[in-house]
Amino acid sequence: MIRAHVLICGGTGCTSSGSDKIHEAFERELAAADLAGEIKLVRTGCFGLCAVGPVVIVHPDGTFYSRVKAEDVPEIVSEHLLKGRPVKRLEYKDVDESVREQVNVSLNDTTFYKTQKRVALRNCGVIDPEDINEYIAMDGYAALGKVLTSMTPDDVIKTILDSGLRGRGGGGFPTGLKWTFAKNSVSEKKYVVCNADEGDPGAFMDRSILEGDPHAVLEAMAIAGYAIGADEGYIYVRAEYPIAVHRLQVAIGQAREMGLLGKDIFGSGFNFDITLRLGAGAFVCGEETALLTSIEGNRGEPRPRPPFPAVKGLFGQPTIINNVETYANVCQIILKGADWFASMGTEKSKGTKVFALGGNITNTGLVEIPMGTTLREVVEQIGGGVPNGKKFKAAQTGGPSGGCIPASLIDTPIDYDNLIAIGSMMGSGGLIVMDEDTCMVDIAKFFLEFTVDESCGKCAPCRIGTRRMLEILEKITHGQATMEDLDKLEDLAKYIKENSACGLGQTAPNPVLSTLRYFRDEYVAHVVDKKCPAGVCKALLSYSIDPEKCRGCTACARKCPADAISGAVKQPHTIDTQKCIKCGVCMSTCRFGAVVKG
Amino acid sequence: MKSLEELAALREQMKNRVILREGSGSIRVVVGMATCGIAAGARPVLGTFVEEVAKENLTDRVTVSQTGCIGICQYEPVLAVCDAHKASVPYVNMPPEKAKRVVAEHLRDGKVVEEYTIGKAE
Numbered sequence: 265m266i267r268a269h270v271l272i273c274g275g276t277g278c279t280s281s282g283s284d285k286i287h288e289a290f291e292r293e294l295a296a297a298d299l300a301g302e303i304k305l306v307r308t309g310c311f312g313l314c315a316v317g318p319v320v321i322v323h324p325d326g327t328f329y330s331r332v333k334a335e336d337v338p339e340i341v342s343e344h345l346l347k348g349r350p351v352k353r354l355e356y357k358d359v360d361e362s363v364r365e366q367v368n369v370s371l372n373d374t375t376f377y378k379t380q381k382r383v384a385l386r387n388c389g390v391i392d393p394e395d396i397n398e399y400i401a402m403d404g405y406a407a408l409g410k411v412l413t414s415m416t417p418d419d420v421i422k423t424i425l426d427s428g429l430r431g432r433g434g435g436g437f438p439t440g441l442k443w444t445f446a447k448n449s450v451s452e453k454k455y456v457v458c459n460a461d462e463g464d465p466g467a468f469m470d471r472s473i474l475e476g477d478p479h480a481v482l483e484a485m486a487i488a489g490y491a492i493g494a495d496e497g498y499i500y501v502r503a504e505y506p507i508a509v510h511r512l513q514v515a516i517g518q519a520r521e522m523g524l525l526g527k528d529i530f531g532s533g534f535n536f537d538i539t540l541r542l543g544a545g546a547f548v549c550g551e552e553t554a555l556l557t558s559i560e561g562n563r564g565e566p567r568p569r570p571p572f573p574a575v576k577g578l579f580g581q582p583t584i585i586n587n588v589e590t591y592a593n594v595c596q597i598i599l600k601g602a603d604w605f606a607s608m609g610t611e612k613s614k615g616t617k618v619f620a621l622g623g624n625i626t627n628t629g630l631v632e633i634p635m636g637t638t639l640r641e642v643v644e645q646i647g648g649g650v651p652n653g654k655k656f657k658a659a660q661t662g663g664p665s666g667g668c669i670p671a672s673l674i675d676t677p678i679d680y681d682n683l684i685a686i687g688s689m690m691g692s693g694g695l696i697v698m699d700e701d702t703c704m705v706d707i708a709k710f711f712l713e714f715t716v717d718e719s720c721g722k723c724a725p726c727r728i729g730t731r732r733m734l735e736i737l738e739k740i741t742h743g744q745a746t747m748e749d750l751d752k753l754e755d756l757a758k759y760i761k762e763n764s765a766c767g768l769g770q771t772a773p774n775p776v777l778s779t780l781r782y783f784r785d786e787y788v789a790h791v792v793d794k795k796c797p798a799g800v801c802k803a804l805l806s807y808s809i810d811p812e813k814c815r816g817c818t819a820c821a822r823k824c825p826a827d828a829i830s831g832a833v834k835q836p837h838t839i840d841t842q843k844c845i846k847c848g849v850c851m852s853t854c855r856f857g858a859v860v861k862g
Numbered sequence: 863m864k865s866l867e868e869l870a871a872l873r874e875q876m877k878n879r880v881i882l883r884e885g886s887g888s889i890r891v892v893v894g895m896a897t898c899g900i901a902a903g904a905r906p907v908l909g910t911f912v913e914e915v916a917k918e919n920l921t922d923r924v925t926v927s928q929t930g931c932i933g934i935c936q937y938e939p940v941l942a943v944c945d946a947h948k949a950s951v952p953y954v955n956m957p958p959e960k961a962k963r964v965v966a967e968h969l970r971d972g973k974v975v976e977e978y979t980i981g982k983a984e
Binding site for chain 1: 863864865866869872873876877879880882883887892893895896900905908909912913915916921925926927928929930
C-alpha cells in the first residue's frame with residue numbers, strides 16, 4: 265500500500281527551475297530510507313503558483329512546499345515522510361498573515377487558490393499526465409463513453425449550445441454554434457482541429473493544460489468528432505513546447521492502446537484518431553485559416569473568410585477548430601450538464617477563464633476564475649498585489665491583439681463583452697500587470713514591434729501599416745514627434761483595423777489605440793514636454809547630481825561605465841550629459857539619493 | 863475499450879491510486895515516529911499498518927500517517943486511531959504483531975482492541 269503521495273510539479277516553469285533534479289533526489293532518498301514501497305512519486309502538470317516554484321505537495325496532509333531545491337529533499341524525506349514532521353521552513357508563506365498563522369495550510373486554503381474555480385485546470389497538478397489510468401480514475405473518458413452510448417450528435421451539440429460555452433482562444437464565438445455549422449455542412453470527410461499555437465507574449469494557459477491534462481483535450485476532440493461526423497483530428501502545437509508535445513504523444517499512444525482512440529470506440533462503431541502537427545512558431549499560425557494552411561503543408565498565411573472553416577476548412581473539407589482551453593471544458597459540460605456550466609459566470613459569458621498572470625505581480629502563475637470576477641480580485645487577492653510597494657497602473661489583456669485596462673477600471677467584472685466595451689479583449693488569457701514605473705508608450709511600442717515581426721506580409725495594411733505605426737512610436741519615444749504625428753498614428757490605426765486581411769492585422773493597432781484612449785497625457789508628455797513621465801524612454805531622460813546631497817564619495821564615478829562623472833573627493837560631482845549613456849548605475853549606486861532622473 | 867462497464871471497472875480499480883490526493887480518509891492511523899518511537903521500533907509498525915490496511919482492502923477509508931512525540935515515551939511504540947466521528951483511540955506498546963490485530967478488529971470490524979489501549983496499560 266502507498267500511504268503518501270509526493271507530487272512534484274513537472275510544468276515548464278518548475279522544470280526549468282530544476283524539478284527534474286528534485287525528482288531524482290526523491291527517488292534516491294526514498295530508496296535509501298527504505299520508503300520507496302510506501303511513498304509514491306508523481307510528476308504532475310502545473311499547480312499554478314509558478315512564482316514560488318519548484319512546487320512539491322505531499323498528500324494526504326496536503327503540505328505545500330515552495331522553492332524546493334534538490335538539497336532540501338533529504339530533510340523532507342527524513343523529517344516529513346519518515347517522522348511525520350513537515351519541514352516548516354519550506355512551507356509556502358501565504359501573502360495573507362491570518363492564513364500564514366494557521367497550521368498545515370493545504371493548497372486550497374491559500375489566498376491564491378481559495379477564490380479560484382478549477383474546471384479546465386481541474387486535473388493540472390493533481391494527476392500524472394503520462395498515466396492514462398490516473399485520468400480514468402478522475403472520471404476520464406466517461407464523457408466520451410456517455411456521448412457514444414447514450415447521446416445523438418444533436419444532443420451533444422444542444423448541450424454545448426445550452427451551456428453557453430464560448431471560444432477561449434480570443435474571439436469568444438459560441439462553440440456550439442461553430443459545431444452546428446460544421447455538422448450541417450454535408451461532406452464525406454470532416455476534420456476536428458485543436459489550436460494549440462499559443463503565441464501571445466506572456467501567455468501559457470494552453471501549454472499548462474496540455475502539460476497537465478492532455479487526455480482532457482483528446483477526449484473532447486473525439487466528442488466533437490462524433491458531434492459533427494468527423495473521424496480525424498489534428499492538434500497544431502508549437503515545437504517550442506517540448507514537454508507539452510511529449511505528453512501529447514504519450515497520451516495519444518496510451519489512448520490508442522486502450523482503444524479510446526482508433527476504431528469502434530466503446531463498441532459504438534465510431535472511429536476517431538488524432539495526429540500531431542508541430543508549428544514552427546509563427547504568430548500568424550494562431551489565426552485559424554493560416555493554421556489550417558500550415559497543416560496542409562503550405563506556408564502559414566491566412567485566407568479570406570468566408571468560406572469559414574466550418575464550410576470549407578482543412579483540405580477543403582468542413583472543419584471545426586477550437587482552442588485548447590475550449591476543449592478542456594467540454595468533457596465536464598457533458599458529465600455535469602449544461603446547467604451546471606451555465607450557473608457559473610455572467611449573463612453572456614458562462615463558465616470560467618484561465619489567465620496567465622505575469623508582469624509586476626507577486627503571484628506570477630496560472631489562475632482560473634469564474635467569468636465576472638473583477639480585475640481587482642485577480643490582482644489584489646489571487647495575485648497578491650503589486651510588489652515592492654508600487655502602485656497598480658494598468659493591466660494588459662489579450663496580448664498584441666488586446667489593450668490596457670487602467671487603474672480607474674479595476675472594478676470591471678472580467679468577461680468577453682465588458683473587455684471589448686473598454687477597448688481591450690479577452691484574448692487567449694495573458695494578463696500582464698503593470699506598475700507605476702511602466703511607460704505606456706513603451707508598452708504599445710513593445711507589442712507593435714512584436715506584430716511588425718510577426719506580420720506574415722500577405723496584405724499591405726498589416727505589412728506596411730504596422731511598420732509605419734512603429735516608426736511614429738519610435739519618433740515619440742525619442743522626443744522627435746509632433747502632435748500631428750499623434751493624429752496620423754490614430755488614422756493609420758483605424759485604417760489598418762478596417763483593411764487588414766486577418767485577425768492579426770485587424771487587432772494589431774489595439775495596444776496603441778487603448779493606450780491612446782486611457783493614457784493620452786503620457787503620449788502628449790513625450791511629444792510636447794519631451795519627457796517620459798515613468799522614466800523609461802532613455803532618449804528623454806537625463807541624470808544629474810544634486811550638489812546639496814552629494815558627499816563626494818566617488819562611488820558613482822567609479823561605477824560609471826562611460827566615465828561621465830567627474831569631481832574631486834568630498835566635493836559635489838557632476839555628470840557629463842554628452843558622455844552619459846543613461847544606464848542608471850550611478851542612481852542605484854548612490855547611498856545618499858543624490859542622483860536624480862528627469 | 864469496448865464498453866462503459868469496462869471503463870467503470872477500470873475506474874474503480876484506479877480510484878485507489880489517486881484517492882490520497884483528495885485528503886485523508888475518514889479514519890486516520892497516526893503512528894508516533896519521533897526519535898523515541900523509532901528507537902522503540904515504530905518503523906516496522908508503520909510498515910505493518912501500511913501492508914495490512916492494503917490486504918484488508920481498507921485503503922479508501924483508512925489513511926496511515928505519522929506524527930511526532932506525544933510525550934509518553936515509556937509506552938512507545940504509540941499510535942492513535944482517529945475517526946472523524948468518534949473520539950480517537952490511543953494504543954501503546956505496539957509491536958508489529960499486535961498491529962495486525964488492530965487492523966483486523968478495530969479498522970475492519972470496528973471493535974476497539976481494549977487490552978492494547980492506554981487505559982489498560984496504566
